[in-house]
Amino acid sequence: MISFILALLALVAGYFFYGRFVERVFGADDRPTPAVSKADGVDFIVLPSWKIFMIQFLNIAGTGPIFGAIMGAKFGPAAYLWIVFGCIFAGAVHDYLSGMLSVRHGGANLPELIGTYLGKTTKTVMLIFSVFLLMMVGAVFVFSPAKILGGIWEPEFVVNGIGQYSFWIIVVFVYYIIATMLPVDKIIGRIYPLFAFALIFMALSLMVVLFVKFPDIPEVWEGLKNTPGGALTSNPIFPCLFISIACGAISGFHATQSPLMARCIKHEKMGRPIFYGAMITEGAVALIWATVASYFFYGKPEPAFQLIPGGADAIGDAPSIVNLVCREWLGVFGGILALLGVVAAPITSGDTALRSARLIIADFLKLEQKSVRKRLYICIPLFAAVFALLMWQMNDKSGFEKLWGWFGWSNQALSVFTLWTVTVYLAQQKKLYWITLVPALFMTWVCTTFLMISSNSFGLNLYLSYGIGFAAVVVAVIWFSAWYRKRCLKQA
Numbered sequence: 001m002i003s004f005i006l007a008l009l010a011l012v013a014g015y016f017f018y019g020r021f022v023e024r025v026f027g028a029d030d031r032p033t034p035a036v037s038k039a040d041g042v043d044f045i046v047l048p049s050w051k052i053f054m055i056q057f058l059n060i061a062g063t064g065p066i067f068g069a070i071m072g073a074k075f076g077p078a079a080y081l082w083i084v085f086g087c088i089f090a091g092a093v094h095d096y097l098s099g100m101l102s103v104r105h106g107g108a109n110l111p112e113l114i115g116t117y118l119g120k121t122t123k124t125v126m127l128i129f130s131v132f133l134l135m136m137v138g139a140v141f142v143f144s145p146a147k148i149l150g151g152i153w154e155p156e157f158v159v160n161g162i163g164q165y166s167f168w169i170i171v172v173f174v175y176y177i178i179a180t181m182l183p184v185d186k187i188i189g190r191i192y193p194l195f196a197f198a199l200i201f202m203a204l205s206l207m208v209v210l211f212v213k214f215p216d217i218p219e220v221w222e223g224l225k226n227t228p229g230g231a232l233t234s235n236p237i238f239p240c241l242f243i244s245i246a247c248g249a250i251s252g253f254h255a256t257q258s259p260l261m262a263r264c265i266k267h268e269k270m271g272r273p274i275f276y277g278a279m280i281t282e283g284a285v286a287l288i289w290a291t292v293a294s295y296f297f298y299g300k301p302e303p304a305f306q307l308i309p310g311g312a313d314a315i316g317d318a319p320s321i322v323n324l325v326c327r328e329w330l331g332v333f334g335g336i337l338a339l340l341g342v343v344a345a346p347i348t349s350g351d352t353a354l355r356s357a358r359l360i361i362a363d364f365l366k367l368e369q370k371s372v373r374k375r376l377y378i379c380i381p382l383f384a385a386v387f388a389l390l391m392w393q394m395n396d397k398s399g400f401e402k403l404w405g406w407f408g409w410s411n412q413a414l415s416v417f418t419l420w421t422v423t424v425y426l427a428q429q430k431k432l433y434w435i436t437l438v439p440a441l442f443m444t445w446v447c448t449t450f451l452m453i454s455s456n457s458f459g460l461n462l463y464l465s466y467g468i469g470f471a472a473v474v475v476a477v478i479w480f481s482a483w484y485r486k487r488c489l490k491q492a
Helices: 002-026 049-061 064-075 078-104 110-118 120-152 156-162 166-181 188-213 237-244 253-262 268-298 318-365 372-395 399-428 434-453 462-489
Strands: none
Touching: 002 078, 002 268, 049 064, 049 188, 049 253, 049 268, 049 318, 064 078, 064 237, 064 268, 064 318, 078 110, 078 237, 078 253, 078 268, 078 399, 078 434, 110 120, 110 253, 110 318, 110 399, 120 166, 120 253, 120 318, 120 372, 120 399, 156 166, 166 318, 166 372, 188 268, 188 318, 237 399, 237 434, 253 268, 253 318, 253 399, 268 318, 318 372, 399 434, 399 462, 434 462
């Protein structure tokens, strides 16, 4: 628990000190923001700062800092270090600078920003990549909440008529269509703050119980892979830990969401508490769940999964662990909060993912989105594609696992392109580009190594994969150095 306390304090200090430093590097000022200069009452609209923070937090969080932290805790106390250092020096920097870069470019979406700084070819590739990633988010976050809700209740005539989970899939899809089509302040701006509050309140309640119980769990100084009773995963800590814990440390998906709120902030100075602050808050939620999971997996003298009824059966299923812990520690009210966390969070991540996909496609086609008819031009084929992806996932027994695996890798790969985009921007502006160059190189190594080692792709030997990953870093350094000498030093 001492590691948890120190990690939590480090996150707070990171926001106040490193976050302020990053803000100064970027140079936030008083120029008009897109919410003011391009107001359209649909996507560009000024919202209160507290509401934007809650929406941004829920947009980027979903179940990521919960499920990812639970799976990451299987690797031992190293999870604490990745959450803290990843969040402060990579994830929060990634979110803040991608959000503020969108503000400076009129609320531009991620592919537009990538195209501006990494070239038109990269823009086209990343546009397709981003839209497909957002479609995967929509498909994944339809089925998982529908399955949970279907296990609680579902109309029998619907189950007999069109199949299990169909009722809730239809309900979630209808909600997605409405939330994607309507102006941002009509549904998202009204219900998201409530769900975000529930997610934060659940995490704070669990933290209080942790301090009351003060369990004996592995500490960082006892060994990064200290897992009493044997590790629960055979995967190598590098790169798998850095893929498992994404949303609690760094996530490329966040860069697709930040432009939504970049179109709603009134002043640039709001950027640090909204973009950097929301990521730090998400890191704190991930720390809490990593500690809960550490107690569940490795608590001494007995791990919690041996003490909580049904715990042994849930050891490999993150949603079940959430439900068991919340109900055991927080009672009936905790069960309700768990339902909000495991069901509402993915649904709200799914609808904003599809909203982002609509805006990305609209920007590419240069199709204005003020009229409902033109929004439908994009939404109808978009939802048809997501539905087809969902049907494939449901018909293939391992479809969800495959989709989630590719989602995890593509999510982190997107963060690599975002970090390189911001690095090029900072270099061109003669600003301190090292704050993003170092994370960009590290995540390049992580993603390349994971792609080589994963059984879903190349399935190569571990050490060969390490070598190829490191070679990718060397190539990236050479490429950036050559570009910097040609484009930046000559201009100086």
